[in-house]
Amino acid sequence: MRAGLSALLSHWLRHPVQLAMLMLGLALATALWSGVQAINAEARASYDRAAAVLGQNRMERIVSQDGGPIAQGLYVALRRDGWKVSPVVEGRLPATDLRLLGIDPLTLPAGAASVPVRTGADLADFLSGGGQLYLNPETAAGLRPDGLPALRTDPGLPPGTGLTDVGVAQRLLGMEGRLSYLLVSPGAQPDRPLPQGLVRRAPDDGTDIARLTDSFHLNLTAFGFLAFAVGLFIVNSAIGLAFEQRRAMLRTLRALGLSAREIMGLVLLELLVLALAAGMTGIGLGYLVAAALLPDVAATLRGLYGAEVTGTLSLRPGWWLAGLGMAMAGTLLAAGQSLWRLWHLPLLAPAQPRAWARATARSLWRQGLAGAALLGLSAGLLAFGTGLPAGFGGLAALLVGAALCLPLGLILVTGLGGRMARGVLVQWFWADTRQQVPGLSLALMALLLALAANIGVGTMVSSFRQTFVGWLDQRLASELYVTARSADEARRLEAWLAPRTDAVLPILSAGTPLFGRPGEVYGITDHPTYRDNWPLLAALPDVWGRIAAGQGLMVNEQLYRAEALALGDAVDLPGGPLPVVGVYSDYGNPRPQVLIAPESLMARFPDTPRLRFGLRVDPDRAGALAAALVAEFGLPDGAVVDQATLKALSLQVFEQTFAVTAALNVLTLGIAGLAMFASLLTLSGLRLPQVAPVWAMGLTRPRLALLDFARTLLLAALTLVAALPLGLALAWVLLAVVNVAAFGWRLPMQVFPGDLARLGGIALLAAGVASLIPVLRLARIAPAALLRVFANER
Amino acid sequence: MLLTLTGVTKTYATGEGPLTVLDGIDLALQAGTSLALTGESGSGKSTLLHLAAGLDLADAGRVELAGVNLTTAGDPVRAGLRRGTVGLVFQQFNLIPSLDVAANLAFQARLAGRHDPAWTARLAQVLGLSALLGRYPEQLSGGQQQRVAIGRTLAARPQLVLADEPTGNLDEATGDAVLDLMLRLVADTGAALLMVTHSPRLAGRLDRRVTLSAGRIT
Incomplete structure (x- = not known):
C-alpha cells in the first residue's frame, strides 16, 4: 500500500505547479471563508459581551416612563421600601466614544456579569477618592486620561465601555443627583406599585445590535461563501486534471494488483492529507485577511450601528476546527466527480488523455439543459415564492443555472463565429477556441460567478450608498x-x-x-x-x-x-x-x-x-448658532449636532463599508483569475497535438502564441458579456427580494455604467495576465517538443 | 497445474450484435514452462491473457490460477493474485511516469511485499539499466522502457509471467535482445511464461506454441 501511495504522490512531485494550484485554490478558498467567519465571530462576541456587561440581557430594570433619568431620591425611597435595586448611570463620555457605566458594587445584583470589583482592596479603591475607571486594554490604550479617574484594565470588558463608581459617573456625565435606570435583583420584591413615572422593563430577548447588524454580516457571509465556491472550482479543475493525467497510472496500479477499493482509499487519503495541509495554510491566511479587514469592519459597525467591536482578533478553537472542516468538505465536494469516475474506471479501458475533454464536450448539452431547468426554477421561486428561503433558493438556482449554461453558450457562439469566418486561419481560430471550451469551462464558470458577484454586490452597495445618502439628505433636512x-x-x-x-x-x-x-x-x-x-x-x-x-x-x-x-x-x-x-x-x-x-x-x-x-436656520449661521446654544445653556458635547457633521459621518461610514467590500471583490476576482491561470497552464501541455500540425504547416510559434492570447481574451470577453445580465439580475434579487424578505425594506436599483466598464477592464486584464505564462511557454517551445507529437513516442 | 482454462468463452456486445472472441478454450500451463500464444489480430489472444490475469471475467467456463477459480473470485481476490502470483508485461510498457527507473523497478515487488534490493540491483545490471536508475520513463527509449517493464515484473518473482507482445513496439534487434533476457530470467526464477506474439520466429523459441483462430485453438 505504501508503494501505491508513493506512486500517487509522486505525480505531484513531477507536477509541482499543479500541486501549487490545488493547494493555493484550497488555501485561498478556506482563507476567505474563515477570514469572514472570524470577523463575524469577533463582532458577535463583542455584541454579546456588551449586552452581558451588566447582565442587562438577563435582568429586569426599573426605568423612567418618559425615557429620561430617575431622581436619586426615588432610588433611596425604593431601597427603604424594601426594593432590592441597584443604581446605574449610563452615558457617552463627552468628547470621546466611551460608553460610561456607573455602578454601585455594594448593591449590584449577584447575576450582573463582567464586573471586576466586588470585595477587598479593589472595592475600597473603586469607591474611594477619585475612584477608578475600568476599561478593556484596547480602549484604555486609545484614551487620554485628562480629568478621568485612575485607569484600570480588564480584558473581560467590551471595547468602548468604561466601568466606574456611580458617583464618579454622575460627575463625569453631568448627571449629579440623577440615575439612568435601576437594576432589579432576581427574586421576590415588595408587592407594592412603583412610584408614579417609573415602570419595570423585562430583560431584552436579544441584543438589538446583533439584530441591527445582521444584514451586514449576512453580506459578508455571502461573499465569503462565494469566494469559497470559486476557490473550489480551482480545486475541482486541478483534481480533475490530475485524475485524467493519472488515469493510465491508475489502470497500471489495478493491473499490478491493487483493488479498486484500495486505490479509492489511497486517493481519499491523499486528498485528505492535501486538504489538511491546504486548510491549515488557508486558516493562517484567513487570520491575516480577518486581521487586515477587521479595523475597517469595526469602524463601519461603530459608525453605522453604534456597535463596538474589538480591533484585534481572538483565536477561537471552534473557528480553527470549522475552517479545517470546510477545507476537508470542500475538497471532497470538489473531488466528487473524479472519485466517482475512479470508482467506475473500467480496468481495461484504453488510456485516452483527451477522453475527459471529449466526454465533457458530450455532456455540455446535458449540462446546458440542467442549467436551463435551474433558471426556470429560479424564475418560479422568485415570482411565486415568499420569504427568505425562496429568495436565497432563487438566487442559488440563478447563479448555478447560469454557470451551467455558460459552456454551451460559448460552444454555440464560437460555432457561429466559425461559420461566419472567411479566412482559413480565422476559421481554425474559432474551431480551436471551440475545442478549448470544455477544458476551460470550469475556470470560465468560476470567472462568470466572480464577475456576476462583483457586478451584483457592487450594484447593490452603490445603489444602497446613493439611496441612503439621498435619503439622509431628506431625513436630515434640519440644519x-x-x-x-x-x-x-x-x-x-x-x-x-x-x-x-x-x-x-x-x-x-x-x-x-x-x-x-x-x-x-x-x-x-x-x-x-x-x-x-x-x-x-x-x-x-x-x-x-x-x-x-x-x-x-x-x-x-x-x-x-x-x-x-x-x-x-x-x-x-x-x-x-x-x-x-x-x-x-x-x-x-x-x-x-x-x-x-x-x-x-x-x-x-x-x-x-x-x-x-x-x-x-440659514446653513451659514448653523455653526454660530450651535456655539451660542452651547455657551448659553452649557449643553454637553453631543447635545447639539449639525447636519453636515452627521452626513460627513455617514459618508465616512460608507467609505469604510466599501473598503471591506472592495477588498473582498478584489480577492474573489483574484481567485477566479488564478482558476483561469491554473486551467490554461495545465491545458497548454495537453493541446500540443492541436498546435503542432498548424506549426508544421507554417505558422510561427510567436504567432500561435498570439492567437492563444487572443483566444483567452475572447473567451473572457464572452464570459463578461454573460456576467453583465447575470450580475444585474443578482443585484435585483438582492435588492428587491432578499433584502425585502430579510429586513423589510426595498432599495431602488441603480446601474453604474462606469463601474461596470472598469470591472470589465479588470476582468480582461486578469485573463490576459493569467494567460501570459502559458502563452510565453508556447512562444518559446522547443521544436523537438512539437515534433514529438508526430513521432508518437508518448 | 499453475494455470488452467476449461471451456472458456468470452463474448462482447458490438453494434452489429454479439461477437464471440473466445469459444470453448481449454489450456493448461505448468510451472517452469513457457507457452507462445499466436494468431491473427482479433483472434482473442489479448482477451485470453486478460482472463488469465483476472483483469476480465469469462462468460462461461473456468479459469483457475494457483488453485483459485478466477471466474467466481471477487475483485479483491483477483487483485491479490495479480499482486502476489502474476507478473504482467504490457506492449505499451505502462510504467509509472512520475516515478524514476529505480522506483519503477522496485514498484511491484514492494506491492507484493517481496522487495529484495540485491535482486533488483542484479536485474538492473543484467537489463543494462544501472546507469539509467535516476531517469524518468519519458527520458527513455522504447527498448529501455520495455526492459524496465520486464525488470519490474521479474523483481517481484512472480509464479506466472503474462506478456502481451512485449517486443511489439521494438525493432527486431532490440526485440530479440529483450526476449533473450526475459527467457533467461524467467528460467532463472522458475516462473511460467505465457506470451502473446504475432511473430512465428519468436514463438518458436518457447517450449510450446498454441495458435488461436476465430476464438478457437487450432
Whole structure:
C-alpha cells in the first residue's frame, strides 16, 4: 500500500505547479471563508459581551416612563421600601466614544456579569477618592486620561465601555443627583406599585445590535461563501486534471494488483492529507485577511450601528476546527466527480488523455439543459415564492443555472463565429477556441460567478450608498438638532431659539406595540421641511394635511410590507385606530414605526417628553448658532449636532463599508483569475497535438502564441458579456427580494455604467495576465517538443 | 497445474450484435514452462491473457490460477493474485511516469511485499539499466522502457509471467535482445511464461506454441 501511495504522490512531485494550484485554490478558498467567519465571530462576541456587561440581557430594570433619568431620591425611597435595586448611570463620555457605566458594587445584583470589583482592596479603591475607571486594554490604550479617574484594565470588558463608581459617573456625565435606570435583583420584591413615572422593563430577548447588524454580516457571509465556491472550482479543475493525467497510472496500479477499493482509499487519503495541509495554510491566511479587514469592519459597525467591536482578533478553537472542516468538505465536494469516475474506471479501458475533454464536450448539452431547468426554477421561486428561503433558493438556482449554461453558450457562439469566418486561419481560430471550451469551462464558470458577484454586490452597495445618502439628505433636512436635558430646559430652549431660527421642529416619540411587536410612534410637525423633503413611497392625496388634521398616519416601509398593509387600512394605536395615508422609506431601522401629528401623539401618549428639536436656520449661521446654544445653556458635547457633521459621518461610514467590500471583490476576482491561470497552464501541455500540425504547416510559434492570447481574451470577453445580465439580475434579487424578505425594506436599483466598464477592464486584464505564462511557454517551445507529437513516442 | 482454462468463452456486445472472441478454450500451463500464444489480430489472444490475469471475467467456463477459480473470485481476490502470483508485461510498457527507473523497478515487488534490493540491483545490471536508475520513463527509449517493464515484473518473482507482445513496439534487434533476457530470467526464477506474439520466429523459441483462430485453438 505504501508503494501505491508513493506512486500517487509522486505525480505531484513531477507536477509541482499543479500541486501549487490545488493547494493555493484550497488555501485561498478556506482563507476567505474563515477570514469572514472570524470577523463575524469577533463582532458577535463583542455584541454579546456588551449586552452581558451588566447582565442587562438577563435582568429586569426599573426605568423612567418618559425615557429620561430617575431622581436619586426615588432610588433611596425604593431601597427603604424594601426594593432590592441597584443604581446605574449610563452615558457617552463627552468628547470621546466611551460608553460610561456607573455602578454601585455594594448593591449590584449577584447575576450582573463582567464586573471586576466586588470585595477587598479593589472595592475600597473603586469607591474611594477619585475612584477608578475600568476599561478593556484596547480602549484604555486609545484614551487620554485628562480629568478621568485612575485607569484600570480588564480584558473581560467590551471595547468602548468604561466601568466606574456611580458617583464618579454622575460627575463625569453631568448627571449629579440623577440615575439612568435601576437594576432589579432576581427574586421576590415588595408587592407594592412603583412610584408614579417609573415602570419595570423585562430583560431584552436579544441584543438589538446583533439584530441591527445582521444584514451586514449576512453580506459578508455571502461573499465569503462565494469566494469559497470559486476557490473550489480551482480545486475541482486541478483534481480533475490530475485524475485524467493519472488515469493510465491508475489502470497500471489495478493491473499490478491493487483493488479498486484500495486505490479509492489511497486517493481519499491523499486528498485528505492535501486538504489538511491546504486548510491549515488557508486558516493562517484567513487570520491575516480577518486581521487586515477587521479595523475597517469595526469602524463601519461603530459608525453605522453604534456597535463596538474589538480591533484585534481572538483565536477561537471552534473557528480553527470549522475552517479545517470546510477545507476537508470542500475538497471532497470538489473531488466528487473524479472519485466517482475512479470508482467506475473500467480496468481495461484504453488510456485516452483527451477522453475527459471529449466526454465533457458530450455532456455540455446535458449540462446546458440542467442549467436551463435551474433558471426556470429560479424564475418560479422568485415570482411565486415568499420569504427568505425562496429568495436565497432563487438566487442559488440563478447563479448555478447560469454557470451551467455558460459552456454551451460559448460552444454555440464560437460555432457561429466559425461559420461566419472567411479566412482559413480565422476559421481554425474559432474551431480551436471551440475545442478549448470544455477544458476551460470550469475556470470560465468560476470567472462568470466572480464577475456576476462583483457586478451584483457592487450594484447593490452603490445603489444602497446613493439611496441612503439621498435619503439622509431628506431625513436630515434640519440644519441643527438639539437635545435638552430636562423638560424645563427644553421650554427655555424653545423660547430662546424661536427668534433666532426659521423654525423649531419638536421631535416627539413614544414606544408602543404595533401589530404585536415593539414599535415607535413619532409626532411630526406639519411644516414645509417635511412636506418638501420627506421620502414617500406611496401616499393618498393631501397626505400631510390629513396627518396634521389627525385623520391618518404614515407607516414605515418595514411595517407596510410585513403586515401587507394598503393605503386606507387601519392601524391600532392607544386612543383609537388611524388609517394609513402614506408610506415612507426608513432604511436600517429594524422596528415598525408610524408618524402622526404631534398633537395626536401628546393626546395618546401624554407622558412623552418634549426634549429634542430640529432647527431650520440659514446653513451659514448653523455653526454660530450651535456655539451660542452651547455657551448659553452649557449643553454637553453631543447635545447639539449639525447636519453636515452627521452626513460627513455617514459618508465616512460608507467609505469604510466599501473598503471591506472592495477588498473582498478584489480577492474573489483574484481567485477566479488564478482558476483561469491554473486551467490554461495545465491545458497548454495537453493541446500540443492541436498546435503542432498548424506549426508544421507554417505558422510561427510567436504567432500561435498570439492567437492563444487572443483566444483567452475572447473567451473572457464572452464570459463578461454573460456576467453583465447575470450580475444585474443578482443585484435585483438582492435588492428587491432578499433584502425585502430579510429586513423589510426595498432599495431602488441603480446601474453604474462606469463601474461596470472598469470591472470589465479588470476582468480582461486578469485573463490576459493569467494567460501570459502559458502563452510565453508556447512562444518559446522547443521544436523537438512539437515534433514529438508526430513521432508518437508518448 | 499453475494455470488452467476449461471451456472458456468470452463474448462482447458490438453494434452489429454479439461477437464471440473466445469459444470453448481449454489450456493448461505448468510451472517452469513457457507457452507462445499466436494468431491473427482479433483472434482473442489479448482477451485470453486478460482472463488469465483476472483483469476480465469469462462468460462461461473456468479459469483457475494457483488453485483459485478466477471466474467466481471477487475483485479483491483477483487483485491479490495479480499482486502476489502474476507478473504482467504490457506492449505499451505502462510504467509509472512520475516515478524514476529505480522506483519503477522496485514498484511491484514492494506491492507484493517481496522487495529484495540485491535482486533488483542484479536485474538492473543484467537489463543494462544501472546507469539509467535516476531517469524518468519519458527520458527513455522504447527498448529501455520495455526492459524496465520486464525488470519490474521479474523483481517481484512472480509464479506466472503474462506478456502481451512485449517486443511489439521494438525493432527486431532490440526485440530479440529483450526476449533473450526475459527467457533467461524467467528460467532463472522458475516462473511460467505465457506470451502473446504475432511473430512465428519468436514463438518458436518457447517450449510450446498454441495458435488461436476465430476464438478457437487450432
